[in-house]
Amino acid sequence: MHGVKRTHLSAQLREQKRQQDSNKIATYRRLNEQILALREAHDYSLESLAKNSQLLALNPEYYSAWNYRREILLALMAALADVDFVDLFNRELHFTLLHLKRFPKCYWIWNHRVWVLQHFPDIPSMEITPALIAKVWQTELAIVAKLLEQDSRNFHGWHYRRFVTGQMAALATDHETGAARVQLANIEFEYTTQKINANLSNYSAWHQRSKLVPQLLLSPPPGSLFERPSEFLTTEIAYLTNAMYTDAADSSHWLYLHWLLCELLPTMPEAEQMATLVKVQGVVEELNELEVEDDGVDNKWCLVCMGWIKKEMYRIGGDKGKLVEEMLVLVAKLVEIDPMRKGRWEDLVGSIGVEHEIQHR
Amino acid sequence: MSYLTAERRPSMVERRASMDPQSRPLFIPHLAGLEKPFADTIPTETDVLVIGTGLTESILAASLAWSGSEVLHIDANSYYGDTTAALTIDQIKQWVQHVNSGASASHQNYRGALLYIPRPSVLQLREYLIDLTPKFLFAKSDLLDLLVKSRVFQYLEFQSLSSFHVFENDCFEKMNNSKESIFTDQSLTLATKRHLMKFLKFVLEYPETPELWHDYADKPLTQFISERYKLDGPQINEIVFSIALSTSTAISTAEGLQRIRRSLTSYDIYGKFPVLVSKYGGPGEVSQGFCRSAAVAGATYKLGNSMIAYDAEKKLATFNDGSRVVVKEKIVCSQSQVPQNLLRFQDQKTEKVEITRLIAIVEKDCAAWFAENEHSAFVVFPPDSLQTAVSKSAPTPATNKTAVQIIIQGAGAGVVPAGQCLWSLTTTTPGDAGRRELEAALMQMEKSLLRESDEEYELAVTPNDVIYNAQGTPIINSLRVGDAFKGFAPREKLTYLFKLMFSQLTAASGVTSDVLFTEMPSAEISYDGFVAEARALYERITGSSDDFFDVDFEDEDEEMAAVEEDESMDVDEADGKRSRRGSSARSSRNGSVIVPVNMSMSSAKDRDDEAMRTQDDEFAAGMDL
Numbered sequence: 012m013h014g015v016k017r018t019h020l021s022a023q024l025r026e027q028k029r030q031q032d033s034n035k036i037a038t039y040r041r042l043n044e045q046i047l048a049l050r051e052a053h054d055y056s057l058e059s060l061a062k063n064s065q066l067l068a069l070n071p072e073y074y075s076a077w078n079y080r081r082e083i084l085l086a087l088m089a090a091l092a093d094v095d096f097v098d099l100f101n102r103e104l105h106f107t108l109l110h111l112k113r114f115p116k117c118y119w120i121w122n123h124r125v126w127v128l129q130h131f132p133d134i135p136s137m138e139i140t141p142a143l144i145a146k147v148w149q150t151e152l153a154i155v156a157k158l159l160e161q162d163s164r165n166f167h168g169w170h171y172r173r174f175v176t177g178q179m180a181a182l183a184t185d186h187e188t189g190a191a192r193v194q195l196a197n198i199e200f201e202y203t204t205q206k207i208n209a210n211l212s213n214y215s216a217w218h219q220r221s222k223l224v225p226q227l228l229l230s231p232p233p234g235s236l237f238e239r240p241s242e243f244l245t246t247e248i249a250y251l252t253n254a255m256y257t258d259a260a261d262s263s264h265w266l267y268l269h270w271l272l273c274e275l276l277p278t279m280p281e282a283e284q285m286a287t288l289v290k291v292q293g294v295v296e297e298l299n300e301l302e303v304e305d306d307g308v309d310n311k312w313c314l315v316c317m318g319w320i321k322k323e324m325y326r327i328g329g330d331k332g333k334l335v336e337e338m339l340v341l342v343a344k345l346v347e348i349d350p351m352r353k354g355r356w357e358d359l360v361g362s363i364g365v366e367h368e369i370q371h372r
Numbered sequence: 373m374s375y376l377t378a379e380r381r382p383s384m385v386e387r388r389a390s391m392d393p394q395s396r397p398l399f400i401p402h403l404a405g406l407e408k409p410f411a412d413t414i415p416t417e418t419d420v421l422v423i424g425t426g427l428t429e430s431i432l433a434a435s436l437a438w439s440g441s442e443v444l445h446i447d448a449n450s451y452y453g454d455t456t457a458a459l460t461i462d463q464i465k466q467w468v469q470h471v472n473s474g475a476s477a478s479h480q481n482y483r484g485a486l487l488y489i490p491r492p493s494v495l496q497l498r499e500y501l502i503d504l505t506p507k508f509l510f511a512k513s514d515l516l517d518l519l520v521k522s523r524v525f526q527y528l529e530f531q532s533l534s535s536f537h538v539f540e541n542d543c544f545e546k547m548n549n550s551k552e553s554i555f556t557d558q559s560l561t562l563a564t565k566r567h568l569m570k571f572l573k574f575v576l577e578y579p580e581t582p583e584l585w586h587d588y589a590d591k592p593l594t595q596f597i598s599e600r601y602k603l604d605g606p607q608i609n610e611i612v613f614s615i616a617l618s619t620s621t622a623i624s625t626a627e628g629l630q631r632i633r634r635s636l637t638s639y640d641i642y643g644k645f646p647v648l649v650s651k652y653g654g655p656g657e658v659s660q661g662f663c664r665s666a667a668v669a670g671a672t673y674k675l676g677n678s679m680i681a682y683d684a685e686k687k688l689a690t691f692n693d694g695s696r697v698v699v700k701e702k703i704v705c706s707q708s709q710v711p712q713n714l715l716r717f718q719d720q721k722t723e724k725v726e727i728t729r730l731i732a733i734v735e736k737d738c739a740a741w742f743a744e745n746e747h748s749a750f751v752v753f754p755p756d757s758l759q760t761a762v763s764k765s766a767p768t769p770a771t772n773k774t775a776v777q778i779i780i781q782g783a784g785a786g787v788v789p790a791g792q793c794l795w796s797l798t799t800t801t802p803g804d805a806g807r808r809e810l811e812a813a814l815m816q817m818e819k820s821l822l823r824e825s826d827e828e829y830e831l832a833v834t835p836n837d838v839i840y841n842a843q844g845t846p847i848i849n850s851l852r853v854g855d856a857f858k859g860f861a862p863r864e865k866l867t868y869l870f871k872l873m874f875s876q877l878t879a880a881s882g883v884t885s886d887v888l889f890t891e892m893p894s895a896e897i898s899y900d901g902f903v904a905e906a907r908a909l910y911e912r913i914t915g916s917s918d919d920f921f922d923v924d925f926e927d928e929d930e931e932m933a934a935v936e937e938d939e940s941m942d943v944d945e946a947d948g949k950r951s952r953r954g955s956s957a958r959s960s961r962n963g964s965v966i967v968p969v970n971m972s973m974s975s976a977k978d979r980d981d982e983a984m985r986t987q988d989d990e991f992a993a994g995m996d997l
Contacts, residue, residue, distance in 0.1 A: 208556045209644075256562040257555040257569050301566065 042066045050079045055086035077119045096134040103127045151175045169215040197232045217267040265312045292320045318359045325363040417698040418444040424706025426454035428890045430662035431906035437669035448478035448678040448709045455708045458501040458656025477678045478709040481877045488871040499789040501653040505893040506779045506796040508647040511638040514903040527661040534645035535749035536614045547614040571601040575632045593628030613752045619775040649748045652786040679711040703887045707879045717887040724877040726802040727895045730810040733870040738793040747784030760808040772809040773801045800895045818866045
């Protein structure tokens, strides 16, 4: 009975607990009714805001309450109420952060934080300087880095990071925009490396990487590897080789490789494409041979990856007849080791336009 | 910054009243926070008498007290901990005298204590805590579960330990025990990475796949790894000595796999490290924590007390202060302080194994050994990696027969002042040979440390010396650059402030009658074994271990959580409201005292502070990460 909470409370304790729970429920219901009534009455006062905080603390998933909260804030601003708005907004930020710590995966809290930050400039009588705004976003970046330290795979955090860096890039004055964007992207790219090194199976970090690479190849930071795409590819493939040898069963890096081969590579010069495909094929085939030698079965991901490679080779004009033959062998193996995904493997063949071949056999 | 500053929490050793000889009362409970009103009369009977406050006895005393037994817990020493004590320098001096005189009632099974303090005036005596039995705690282990369940962890402060170094080819290799460290280690070939990962993955599930290893169960682990997983020298050593923490190359596959799994499953529970160490002394603090828990549950404590007579017929024990107690159930006795009159109950046939320890304090912070934000590290010299010195009694040089295991602790661990470091070396090679091996290990440590710290020494860094830290930034693995140092002559000398060498016999417990004996601590580097032993004794005394530590503080937890919720809401509210709510939360916490003990104001506050500290992130917040 490990990890199972004991339930044999005495009758008295049970009653006590029931009492506590029902008190909690009653408080929540009362608050909820009050808030709904206040909203109905268009009450946009600080007192309502405080009540609203109480309710959200009990239930941060309650989006109607968040909406009402924003209505209050907007109304207060529109009425130029006698309120220290800077302080008020700072407290909003603090409020969301407090709840993000408890519920780091609640959409509405993240959403509200974004809203607050976007409405900062609307604050009446607020003097906005570029330096101030830059500082705000720097702080946000630090905060989200901290949250990603606690859970490096929280996709809310990664999404928010993209939002923040987007805002930072947009801040740069016109003639700097390009450089600032590039520099930010480069820093973000390094950040993904850090996160992947700390946890290989970080799908979010691999995804972020795939979002950054095309930007960086398009406008490479001076002196960086991205100025020489072919070298970049070699380095990236070495990095991935390291990953697949470390854990061939981990799908995260295979999915990034899929993006690299099937999305990024087609945008590169043709000669580069074929050379890269041949190289990766060599690596993956060798790894699969080792896997067969050790475990007696093919590694599923190696086979799938070979499928992607053949598909790409077919597209850019390899020996089509031979590729189709090889693909059929691959798919047969895949169906054998993973019959539950038969349709998916057969689609792989379909993708190179040989449905008829299957029907013939 | 001085180690004894006001802002840090005093360790239990400092908190206990026995630190001040003037105010040393006859009875305990003078554990801070537990000032029970002193009994007017000495108890005349008790269910269980426990002699010795070592870790096993302390866990047992607490478990018995919590299940409602009357427990009288005594110790011949004036401090808690017995065989697992953490001692100050003064206490060590006394301890050495007692051990060597052989006349003391409290240090049986120890022998040959040598103490070396070259400059006594330099040692600020109260700034040191020396564990007689240094240990570290696996993040997934029975003791940790018990610490959490019994809430004893609230009395303690834990730190992480992630640095494991294996000495090989005159340099230290860092352990690769996780996917990430294997992924980022540039010194491993792709094939090695693959095999290493396969092996580690296999170990995590080995109980479910007996067909893969059963043929090897009784064969050496090294053979299994090299034949089945094609790993060689350095990786095998790393696995056997740094992950399985074996002391011998001969460890069997069955035992080895179990030990490797223990380490792997402990990784990434509280963070990216497999083990924890308790601050301000390891087992010394932990055993004291359990004594404190036992006292909370009603056990009576008497330090400086030993039994002078025992009437087996009447079950009447007489103590050196003249008091007498009828023991209704059993006597449990530590084998380091067996009274003359209980010797006849002891099983004399049990085989004894000798452990030798060497504890040294050096005038260097040894920061290079520790991982970032850590203050402890583990170093191991595998068998045959050391050359022992030649002397008259040992005319031919030899290599070490068993591994020398070392726990290194810096000032941040609360055992030495800033700028110093404590090394605890242990070997299971018996006799003088073991002592020579420890000396050789110490020399090697000294050499490595000196060439580390010699800044003027030019060294050639090869690509192999570059590793990546957790952030993926390349760093020079300074402890690996040993190869470049052959023939290095240090410019400075390492100053030893303190050296203590002693041998201890492990004696298994023999059970014959109403008197049960606990075992002497083993050479095992982790805390594994203590809880199992206490549980077995508990079962022997009560007939069943089903209700061993059957305590449930969960309701209190819930209340705590509720309080926390309250407070987090407060931050957002008006000032007046906040203080009102704050005070109500405080009173409710004070109202929900764990146990019906009369606490003084100061102790209530003490507890309150601790509750505050442990609230944050549950257990992890208590650690200094």
